[in-house]
């Protein structure tokens with residue numbers, strides 16, 4: 424089969440749908456049935472949802488009973504980020520939310536805490552959460568008699584930088600707090616496991632692992648219950664999230680989770696090798712390029728880079744015309760290029776910030792895609808150097 428003349432390298436925005444997910448969704452669409460109904464069609468729909476719950480749990484490393492299906496990673500985060508929780512049967516109010524400065528906008532803007540009760544945890548120049556700052560702030564809060572929820576993502580969607588979630592969880596638990604973790608980008612791309620992370624609340628999303636858009640999950644562990652639901656009404660999802668489940672979407676999530684788990688380290692290694700080659704050749708073509716977070720642990724599929732003098736808007740159009748689909752670092756939802764709050768928090772200059780381009784590989788990426796990207800990149804750099812009046816090396 425000849426390859427289409429396009430290379431989709433934007434898997435952190437949304438991955439290609441895995442064939443297994445498509446098949447499971449079509450079967451569920453054809454079968455119909457509401458999982459709340461007692462008849463055979465309803466029981467079959469319930470069976471598909473519970474099978475998917477088992478698969479998502481197997482990939483995420485948690486008990487299936489702790490999973491609440493949602494409409495995506497955004498809803499999972501918003502559901503988690505409430506001051507009202509029930510812990511081991513006791514109703515508690517959390518006084519303060521500490522989130523890293525590099526969280527996804529749905530965490531920064533969607534948290535259901537009063538704004539004067541939210542503080543940002545700084546990150547280092549490499550984009551790693553400042554654990555010393557967190558430790559000190561937790562100690563001050565404990566002295567003041569406050570209980571804290573902290574939110575530390577597992578991996579960043581722009582840079583791919585992986586955060587020390589376990590260390591953050593241990594710190595938070597010493598102070599009797601709750602740790603929320605947005606693992607939307609880490610699930611399946613690393614060996615991320617809810618159990619190993621130590622996090623109490625973990626958000627997941629289907630479309631970043633080859634499942635459908637509009638489906639996600641919140642894992643609620645640590646003896647916790649969310650005492651302030653977002654969607655109220657029916658008793659679906661054990662009372663945590665009202666509304667008829669997205670049966671076909673959930674079935675697709677389950678199938679994508681199974682395929683991701685089975686592809687495992689072999690797939691991650693293959694993607695990492697392609698990404699590493701891309702970075703080596705990118706730096707050979709343009710030694711002046713900056714790769715953000717390049718000195719610390721990152722997702723194996725992600726490269727966020729900038730070239731001095733190159734603007735992301737222009738570059739993205741040029742790549743698109745060459746058949747390469749990329750994003751700027753921050754344009755997750757809008758298609759517009761605005762300055763990245765992630766790079767700003769890392770202290771990157773405004774000039775480099777506005778030129779940041781993200782390449783993110785996935786399960787369907789092949790060597791030909793990397794070669795197409797490199798060809799387009801070399802052409803773009805030559806044009807840039809001509810424009811800047813320099814000879815391209």
Ligand SMILES: Cc1ncc(COP(=O)(O)O)c(C=O)c1O
Nearest residue numbers: 495496497527580607608628755
């Ligand atoms: C880190 C992170 N969290 C949350 C989300 C939101 O997930 P969803 O698109 O499923 O709402 C995204 C999407 O890009 C993300 O990258």
